[in-house]
Amino acid sequence: GAGVSQSPSNKVTEKGKDVELRCDPISGHTALYWYRQRLGQGLEFLIYFQGNSAPDKSGLPSDRFSAERTGGSVSTLTIQRTQQEDSAVYLCASSLAQAGELFFGEGSRLTVL
Amino acid sequence: GQNIDQPTEMTATEGAIVQINCTYQTSGFNGLFWYQQHAGEAPTFLSYNVLDGLEEKGRFSSFLSRSKGYSYLLLKELQMKDSASYLCALRGSTLGRLYFGRGTQLTVWP
Numbered sequence: 505g506a507g508v509s510q511s512p513s514n515k516v517t518e519k520g521k522d523v524e525l526r527c528d529p530i531s532g533h534t535a536l537y538w539y540r541q542r543l544g545q546g547l548e549f550l551i552y553f554q555g556n557s558a559p560d561k562s563g564l565p566s567d568r569f570s571a572e573r574t575g576g577s578v579s580t581l582t583i584q585r586t587q588q589e590d591s592a593v594y595l596c597a598s599s600l601a602q603a604g605e606l607f608f609g610e611g612s613r614l615t616v617l
Numbered sequence: 618g619q620n621i622d623q624p625t626e627m628t629a630t631e632g633a634i635v636q637i638n639c640t641y642q643t644s645g646f647n648g649l650f651w652y653q654q655h656a657g658e659a660p661t662f663l664s665y666n667v668l669d670g671l672e673e674k675g676r677f678s679s680f681l682s683r684s685k686g687y688s689y690l691l692l693k694e695l696q697m698k699d700s701a702s703y704l705c706a707l708r709g710s711t712l713g714r715l716y717f718g719r720g721t722q723l724t725v726w727p
Contacts, residue, residue, distance in 0.1 A: 535713060537715070539717075545719065546704065546717050546718060546719035546720050547660070547704065547706075547717040549714060549715070549716060549717075552713050552714050554713050560711070560713065560714055562714075563714075595659060595660075602712045602713040603647065603648065603708070603712055603713075605650065605662045605665060606650075606660075606662070606715060607662070608659035608660050608661070609659060610658070610659050611659055
């Protein structure tokens with residue numbers, strides 16, 4: 505596709521349930537990022553993938569959060585046993601190389617009731 | 618680690634010039650970015666500085682001083698559509714990871 509694609513665009517879930525958020529980066533982009541943005545806040549770095557290298561997971565807030573990137577393309581962010589404080593917009597971005605600018609998707613808005 | 622500081626809010630009038638400052642502290646430096654984010658939308662790239670000096674792109678310019686840990690985004694001939702949050706982002710000692718400031722909410726009045 506022309507841009508970064510994320511799904512679902514909106515997700516409402518109950519506390520304690522697991523959720524999966526998907527990101528399809530721009531074709532050919534080797535770097536992929538996940539960020540979290542709470543209402544009225546800045547972007548909080550979660551995880552970064554670069555090619556076949558081990559991901560930089562240093563931003564994941566707890567062991568309930570995990571992400572994988574299959575075949576160097578599509579990525580899935582999984583949040584287990586969701587909590588109300590997980591409510592936020594989860595933004596995915598990709599870049600052509602690890603030094604390049606980031607192109608963002610429209611985000612997945614997660615609401616945990 | 619990185620510490621990025623920018624004002625929370627700014628206001629200006631249509632046609633004016635506004636300068637949004639960003640100061641940072643970092644253990645390494647691999648570039649400073651500015652992004653624009655309209656409410657409810659994804660951030661979009663505006664500019665990139667890795668060397669000291671001014672980068673000009675139409676109505677938008679960005680300046681960097683690495684020795685002072687300082688950057689600014691200059692917006693000229695302001696338009697109503699420029700009302701948005703402006704995010705300063707830093708790539709520190711580790712290539713790839715990009716850290717964002719909390720953003721400056723700019724409101725342009727007619």
